Amino acid sequence: MRISELKEKKITRRATRDFDLEGNRIYNEFEYDLPFKADFSGSEKQREWAKIIDLIPFFLIFLFIFKLAPILSFLFSIPSVIILGSITETVWGTTLGKRIFRMIVIDDFGNFPNFFTSLKRNFLCLSNFYPSFSEYTTKDVAFGTQTHFRTDLSMHMNNKLCKTYIVKEIQLLKIKKLLEEKK
Numbered sequence: 001m002r003i004s005e006l007k008e009k010k011i012t013r014r015a016t017r018d019f020d021l022e023g024n025r026i027y028n029e030f031e032y033d034l035p036f037k038a039d040f041s042g043s044e045k046q047r048e049w050a051k052i053i054d055l056i057p058f059f060l061i062f063l064f065i066f067k068l069a070p071i072l073s074f075l076f077s078i079p080s081v082i083i084l085g086s087i088t089e090t091v092w093g094t095t096l097g098k099r100i101f102r103m104i105v106i107d108d109f110g111n112f113p114n115f116f117t118s119l120k121r122n123f124l125c126l127s128n129f130y131p132s133f134s135e136y137t138t139k140d141v142a143f144g145t146q147t148h149f150r151t152d153l154s155m156h157m158n159n160k161l162c163k164t165y166i167v168k169e170i171q172l173l174k175i176k177k178l179l180e181e182k183k
Contacts, residue, residue: 001182002108006036038165050097086118108163124158
């Protein structure tokens, strides 16, 4: 069984126009089989910070030990993170940055991805940083209503193409249990 095939049962209650004898509204219950949601709230920002944390050691090594210019240190740290990240994701399912945020990379079967899948996933991460722009409004007593613009970076394309998931460590146990039950 695959994670992409897992379903979760969700029950929703919808109010009807009818009332019972005591005056309480009558609700209809509907049951849905929805695809299992492997991602978690806040994953975008945590993944961005994890990438930055992964880059920092390589940047500092190239900057201070190899005495390269800051821009070259940054450029050389990118392929270093891609290669080392692929190795560590294959062996431990995580990188330094992901470990700090307690995230694990798994494939569609709930295992750590193989090296080539992880390498492809990390390489595609370079093209993931396409921005999506949105607008939001805040209300404040002092300043009234203000409209702000927000730029969000999407980091899900590489996982969709490689059929991998980034989950929290505590989610991994639930996913493994669900996969075992469905066998």
